[in-house]
Amino acid sequence: MYTSPSPFNSLYHGPRGVTVHLAQTMRLLEMNSGELADEVARELDTNPALELVKDHTCPNCGRRIRALPCPACLDQHVGDGPIVFLSPRLPGASRIRDDEEGELPESLIPQTxxxxxxxxxxxxxxxxxxxxxxxxxxxxxxxxxxxxxxxxxxxxxxxxxxxxxxxxxxxxxxxxxxxxxxxxxxxxxxxxxxxxxxxxxxxxxxxxxxxxxxxxxxxxxxxxxxxxxxxxxxxxxxxxxxxxxxxxxxxxxxxxxxxxxxxxxxxxPVFYQPDITISLNPHPGGPLVVEVFTGVAGKLRVDPAIKSGLDEMTDVERVEWASYLDRASLLSKCIQQRNNTMQRIAEIVVVEQLAFILGGDSDLKPLTRSILAERLCLHESTVSRAIANKAASLPNGRMVPLSIFFDRSLAVRDAVQSIIRQEQRSAPLSDTKIAELLKPQGYHVARRTVAKYRQMLGILPANLRGREISI
Incomplete structure (x- = not known):
């Protein structure tokens, strides 16, 4: 998988340029795809050195394509792991075509x-x-x-x-x-x-x-x-x-x-769109297809005409345009790094939580942010930033926050509800008894934890669940 050291290490201290790059990347990492699209749109409006170009090549193999996912990558994928790719299209929008303009539809940006x-x-x-x-x-x-x-x-x-x-x-x-x-x-x-x-x-x-x-x-x-x-x-x-x-x-x-x-x-404010879409493979029995939305409907780059024209400018003009060029270069590099990190996170999460993605809440595995951070050679705070305020769309159409993949209580709550549904109404189970019944399922929780989860599920205690009140 991914084991190389990452410049996202939040304890890294280096030259000022690296520090600025890191700060910008971390800020972008906290944004969901809609917020990132808004950020890019603002920068395109204010920075003449930043350019958005249409890119109809596969980000993985470089082949020219009419739509994502790349058919060649789907056919050539080896192994049982998911096919994860970065997608320049906006969530909810149609697949990219050659005749499309690479603009950001205003209706797809989070609104009130x-x-x-x-x-x-x-x-x-x-x-x-x-x-x-x-x-x-x-x-x-x-x-x-x-x-x-x-x-x-x-x-x-x-x-x-x-x-x-x-x-x-x-x-x-x-x-x-x-x-x-x-x-x-x-x-x-x-x-x-x-x-x-x-x-x-x-x-x-x-x-x-x-x-x-x-x-x-x-x-x-x-x-x-x-x-x-x-x-x-x-x-x-x-x-x-x-x-x-x-x-x-x-x-x-x-x-x-x-x-x-x-x-x-x-x-x-409501955010309709997912940051990651997990779909079934069009080839029966094939691995899941995971689309990570980049928030950029195209490819960002520094305007080459402006860069090559610096030598012909006056000193004052050169200073001003150099600032624009630095901003454009920094943003494009940081967005690329941000999206690469989201891709790496998506791949591991889908592998680890495959049963939950295809099944239900009871299939959620005990995955923590610290475990994921260790697998990716990142700090836990970086992982927390990456999953905050973001959502994933599952194959069944269910929209869930990314944080749900790290919710250790979800499977336990589902088990508690299942136990109570199967109890005899004439003999309701106490929280202590429920805690005992959870142990064979691999859930070792205290009675007060059962009580907490029961209240979260909106379920009354045993003395009010089973006894019918005589009126």
Missing amino acids: ESLAEHLLRQVACAVDKVEQRVAANILARLDDLGLLDDHPTEIATSLRVPLETVVRVLGLIQRADPVGVATRDLRESLLIQLEVLNENGLVHPLVRKVLGEHWDQLAKRNYMTIARELGASLEDVEEVVRFIHHNLTPYPARAWQDAGGVMGRLAR
Whole structure:
């Protein structure tokens, strides 16, 4: 694999030129492909010495090609390892052709998306044109908290569509991400969130009874009154309250906005596109094909005409243009180094996590950033920069953050959920027992760790999972 020393070693100290090169490379390494495309576009606008040229040759074998991946490289690949290549096309764009212009489509650069756009995009595939119009109308009526004051009957009348159509579309919106938007009030929002959470059957009916039938007492924190009226213990009711606090979100529209850190009416930045796409080989049984997007729709280079014309310039002009040339040379070299590092990381990750990529969460192997850094002769901080804020598209279409390949808890959480799903409702398993059942699967975790993962999955403790409350 790759064992040569790397200039990305963050403890390397050398001449000033190397230090500047390193700092620039590390900065670019932290960017995802969309941010890098934005950076390149800005530099092309401000640096006349930087040039973007179309390049229709395979980055691996040098053959002229009409599209990536290179057919020759696919046919000549030896071994079971993945075929990993750098791709100058933008994620989501069509394959590169000879007659294409090497420009950056503005629509593919990360943009700010409103909540209405975010929700409409999710329901669009499940509705027809009339229902799309209904969805857009509903979303236009939301207030700043994401609540819908208008009754479905009023919406149906104004749009001259059947009430059933409005109710169906409203249900789709309410169950899209973030769950619980377009409801009449906070209580209805929480109840819908609970319904979605209960799709796996792991939410105790006591939670719904507290929310649905004792809302006023819950709002006043009269937990003893609720316990008495339900015939439950105070401890059970307090556990329900903790469950609600940990797993449900008041005003999910506002929380969705706050998560993005962007001011404005229910909007936050969203990145649609992956930095790496992992696909099945077009040849049955062949190795996976991994496309690492470079963020550059072509090849960057220093303008040769400007470089050759330095001798004819005045001293003042030469100093100015030399600065432009240095910037252009530095950026092109650093981007190349950044993308080569992303390619090396992608190759090892795909090899190590092949079972997860083709299977599911339970197949995730215990890969750490430090192990990967050692394999690549990099510092762990460099690997952390490389995987931060980036995503990969799996063969099944699932989009995951690169950090998921290093999430040691994911497989354990999946195992915890699987154990609880198979338990007898009349004899729920304690966290201690679950920890014991995990050991034969190779997961040695403490009881409190099981409790933590169970809470992350939105699953109640054993005393509330199994016992039916008598009302």
